[in-house]
Amino acid sequence: MYKFPEGLYADIRIERTEYAAYSVQNNEVRNNSEIPINGAMVRVYDGKMWYTSVTNDLDNIQQELDNLAAIAEPNPDILNDPAVKLYEVHKDKVLRLEGDIDNRRITRKQREDLVQGYIKECIDDSIPEIKQWYANYNQGHIIKEFYSSKGAEIVQDFQQCYIGIWYDFVVDGVPYSGGKSFCFMDFEKLKGHEKEVIEKRDRFLDYAKNAVDVTPGNYVCVLAPPVTGMFTHESFGHKSEADYMLNDKTLRDEWVMGKKVGSDLVSICDNGDMFPHRGYIAYDDEGSAPKETWLIKNGVLTGRLHDANSAAVLGEELTGNSRAQDFGCTPIVRMTNTYMDAGDTSPEDIIAGVKDGIYVYDVIYGTGQATFTMKPSMSYRIRDGKIAEPLRVNVLTGSVFETLFNIDAVGSDLEFCDISTCGKMGQSMPVSDAGPTIRVKSLNVN
Amino acid sequence: MTKEKITNQFSASMINIEENKFKSFSKDSRTEHSFRIYDGGYAGIQLIQGSIDEAEGFRQAEKNLELKRPYNFTPETGSRHRDKSEQKLSDKELMELAHQVLDYLNTHHSDFIFKGEVSAYGKTLSMSNDLGLDVSNTDYRTSAEFVFKHKDSKDLIDGWFSIGQRTFDFKKFTDMADNYLTNFTKTVDLPEELIIQSQYYGFLSKMYDTLDAENLALGTSLFSGKIGEKIFADSFTLTHDVTDKETWFTPFFDGEGVMLPDDKYTYIKNGVILSGYADKRIADKYGVPHTGSARMNMADIPNNGFLNFRIERSDKTVKELLDGRLTVVPVMAEGGGFNEKGEYITPVQTSLLCDGEHILGRLPEFTLKGNIFDMFGKDFIGVGSDDPVFDDKQILMRMQYSK
Numbered sequence: 001m002y003k004f005p006e007g008l009y010a011d012i013r014i015e016r017t018e019y020a021a022y023s024v025q026n027n028e029v030r031n032n033s034e035i036p037i038n039g040a041m042v043r044v045y046d047g048k049m050w051y052t053s054v055t056n057d058l059d060n061i062q063q064e065l066d067n068l069a070a071i072a073e074p075n076p077d078i079l080n081d082p083a084v085k086l087y088e089v090h091k092d093k094v095l096r097l098e099g100d101i102d103n104r105r106i107t108r109k110q111r112e113d114l115v116q117g118y119i120k121e122c123i124d125d126s127i128p129e130i131k132q133w134y135a136n137y138n139q140g141h142i143i144k145e146f147y148s149s150k151g152a153e154i155v156q157d158f159q160q161c162y163i164g165i166w167y168d169f170v171v172d173g174v175p176y177s178g179g180k181s182f183c184f185m186d187f188e189k190l191k192g193h194e195k196e197v198i199e200k201r202d203r204f205l206d207y208a209k210n211a212v213d214v215t216p217g218n219y220v221c222v223l224a225p226p227v228t229g230m231f232t233h234e235s236f237g238h239k240s241e242a243d244y245m246l247n248d249k250t251l252r253d254e255w256v257m258g259k260k261v262g263s264d265l266v267s268i269c270d271n272g273d274m275f276p277h278r279g280y281i282a283y284d285d286e287g288s289a290p291k292e293t294w295l296i297k298n299g300v301l302t303g304r305l306h307d308a309n310s311a312a313v314l315g316e317e318l319t320g321n322s323r324a325q326d327f328g329c330t331p332i333v334r335m336t337n338t339y340m341d342a343g344d345t346s347p348e349d350i351i352a353g354v355k356d357g358i359y360v361y362d363v364i365y366g367t368g369q370a371t372f373t374m375k376p377s378m379s380y381r382i383r384d385g386k387i388a389e390p391l392r393v394n395v396l397t398g399s400v401f402e403t404l405f406n407i408d409a410v411g412s413d414l415e416f417c418d419i420s421t422c423g424k425m426g427q428s429m430p431v432s433d434a435g436p437t438i439r440v441k442s443l444n445v446n
Numbered sequence: 447m448t449k450e451k452i453t454n455q456f457s458a459s460m461i462n463i464e465e466n467k468f469k470s471f472s473k474d475s476r477t478e479h480s481f482r483i484y485d486g487g488y489a490g491i492q493l494i495q496g497s498i499d500e501a502e503g504f505r506q507a508e509k510n511l512e513l514k515r516p517y518n519f520t521p522e523t524g525s526r527h528r529d530k531s532e533q534k535l536s537d538k539e540l541m542e543l544a545h546q547v548l549d550y551l552n553t554h555h556s557d558f559i560f561k562g563e564v565s566a567y568g569k570t571l572s573m574s575n576d577l578g579l580d581v582s583n584t585d586y587r588t589s590a591e592f593v594f595k596h597k598d599s600k601d602l603i604d605g606w607f608s609i610g611q612r613t614f615d616f617k618k619f620t621d622m623a624d625n626y627l628t629n630f631t632k633t634v635d636l637p638e639e640l641i642i643q644s645q646y647y648g649f650l651s652k653m654y655d656t657l658d659a660e661n662l663a664l665g666t667s668l669f670s671g672k673i674g675e676k677i678f679a680d681s682f683t684l685t686h687d688v689t690d691k692e693t694w695f696t697p698f699f700d701g702e703g704v705m706l707p708d709d710k711y712t713y714i715k716n717g718v719i720l721s722g723y724a725d726k727r728i729a730d731k732y733g734v735p736h737t738g739s740a741r742m743n744m745a746d747i748p749n750n751g752f753l754n755f756r757i758e759r760s761d762k763t764v765k766e767l768l769d770g771r772l773t774v775v776p777v778m779a780e781g782g783g784f785n786e787k788g789e790y791i792t793p794v795q796t797s798l799l800c801d802g803e804h805i806l807g808r809l810p811e812f813t814l815k816g817n818i819f820d821m822f823g824k825d826f827i828g829v830g831s832d833d834p835v836f837d838d839k840q841i842l843m844r845m846q847y848s849k
Contacts, residue, residue, distance in 0.1 A: 033491070
């Protein structure tokens with residue numbers, strides 16, 4: 001198919017994507033579009049440097065490959081390069097989203113009917129505090145092809161369908177925004193969530209009317225499952241990405257395998273092979289198959305996430321975590337579906353064990369340095385084991401080196417949150433975060 | 447029927463550096479077109495990437511008239527072409543520059559691990575229609591951007607610095623790197639008075655929803671009912687500025703082809719809110735001034751939100767504004783942000799003590815707080831006339847520590 005150059009490793013990643021969107025704001029259609037985007041990244045490696053080219057002219061890929069090969073230095077021993085040796089060679093076609101589930105079959109009318117159905121059920125003009133509302137739908141379907149000079153030939157697909165119903169409330173002159181979103185691979189699964197949207201709307205409205213400012217300080221915090229999912233991703237997930245520590249002796253010493261890094265209750269796993277969760281991949285963007293990788297098992301560091309380069313440098317196994325946002329981006333080490341494993345305590349018992357603390361119900365975003373952060377959307381005070389008044393909390397922070405040890409209860413209610421997008425080095429990536437209700441003995445709350 | 451076409455062409459060359467070594471050389475070249483047909487109060491629009499026959503592009507756009515996307519405004523006219531590019535580097539010259547940059551960092555700051563890129567990026571955005579609109583904006587930037595961490599640090603990243611210029615000033619780059627890194631391992635105490643010296647883009651984030659003319663009209667802005675009122679400091683003037691002095695690739699025309707007098711529109715003058723921002727549709731709907739703020743929506747009708755906020759600079763330098771006081775330069779301040787009441791709280795993971803020009807040492811972690819009315823009101827000191835610590839505008843304002 002392609003003529004790969006001698007004495008060099010090369011791979012080609014071709015993507016054909018079809019996006020569509022339909023959105024309504026205050027009864028006005030604000031977007032109704034269909035966009036095809038095709039493009040490719042061509043890479044050549046000579047053992048010293050990578051040479052890459054990005055193009056949206058798919059008729060010119062062989063020429064791009066030849067041009068790159070001309071500036072690289074051929075290396076007769078390239079197949080013995082430590083990273084090249086690790087590249088897996090799969091010949092596979094994994095198209096799990098063909099047929100009725102294929103969202104390219106969804107018509108504009110079907111998208112419009114879905115959105116208008118939610119508007120009919122969930123927009124209530126009689127609520128005076130609601131000043132604006134938004135109903136947004138979008139979908140994307142992508143076919144990815146991967147070819148390498150070692151012989152890999154992979155075709156795989158991915159898709160997602162999203163709907164979000166959001167409201168702008170004004171209470172006592174202060175504007176609040178809140179709503180509920182869903183994201184699934186299957187369009188049909190977006191239907192029938194009107195009650196959940198209304199419940200969330202009413203909860204936001206109650207929060208806006210009654211929230212009091214938190215007094216900054218350290219608190220016992222109980223995290224609801226979506227919050228635990230983000231906590232898992234931010235507090236520890238990013239530290240498990242091995243590209244941060246290739247030749248960094250300090251980090252390699254800090255995160256040495258077998259080290260106790262958290263309480264016995266903490267087990268964290270990443271696994272890209274979890275269809276239909278949002279972080280699903282059939283193969284990563286270097287052509288490696290995803291693995292179930294236990295990063296922490298009972299509080300002990302047991303694994304980390306790799307691309308071929310980091311696995312070669314650290315002398316560890318490939319995990320299938322090399323991912324690129326799209327054809328314009330070089331693959332880097334990324335999480336896929338990352339979850340904290342369930343424990344055996346009921347969420348009710350976890351809350352009942354708190355005399356004075358904070359229940360973090362939902363979260364907007366987080367960050368993942370040694371001091372991780374999370375910005376909650378709604379929080380509540382816990383008094384004498386019961387959820388009490390809503391609290392206005394702007395940010396939670398903690399040290400990864402301490403907080404994993406401070407988890408003293410892990411719930412039985414593991415839930416996946418299939419709506420997260422992770423940002424790293426300018427690339428956005430769909431991921432799934434998951435976890436059960438957990439209790440942390442101390443987090444800083446502002 | 448009126449035909450309109452927008453073309454966005456960009457090309458980039460990048461040398462990627464990982465752990466103080468060259469990792470890759472990358473080329474990127476892409477083109478996208480938006481074909482628009484206006485007819486009978488509707489617009490048919492189609493985005494197409496890559497090369498395409500123009501007649502086919504307009505045929506697809508015309509078919510999209512069936513969607514009845516409303517657009518009741520007369521397309522713009524006028525001709526202007528702005529090419530701000532200066533130095534254009536060949537790939538060989540860019541590689542030589544990358545060697546120079548990396549050699550300097552490895553030689554002078556060998557206790558640090560660097561990850562980043564040296565890149566050259568060029569872009570031309572053009573828009574034309576058969577009523578006579580013919581505009582284009584071309585620019586070209588050479589950049590060096592790095593995240594860094596000290597070899598003994600247990601964090602993933604300790605900080606970052608970057609420079610992007612039309613003509614790359616190597617001395618400015620090395621001065622910036624030296625300033626950030628020379629005293630980085632010297633730990634110092636937080637000053638009692640907290641004066642922040644920083645880029646201001648993040649602090650202006652709340653302005654995007656509060657100055658949205660639709661939010662102002664519907665009461666969902668913190669500034670609703672405050673048009674004409676003075677709510678910020680005398681010295682605080684906020685302008686949408688598309689002169690693009692700093693090479694952000696900001697075109698001088700908006701997504702509807704609108705060009706502003708002097709390439710500026712002022713929203714807040716000497717602390718007084720003058721108006722919200724509105725594209726033609728929002729201006730028409732709410733009876734407010736049209737401010738040339740339509741986004742370059744390539745796939746559908748224009749939508750409101752093209753903004754390039756600039757705070758008017760003081761005629762004093764940073765040092766003069768400080769008058770002997772010290773500042774805190776946040777380097778890593780991730781998480782938190784503004785809440786619905788306009789209160790700003792964010793943890794600062796890495797920050798540096800500064801005398802306005804020179805970094806004096808590294809500060810402990812802390813949490814920063816303030817609120818939008820004070821930050822740009824009683825606590826606003828100004829934006830210096832110079833760019834002493836990093837290659838961008840530097841706001842000075844008092845803020846508070848939180849627990």
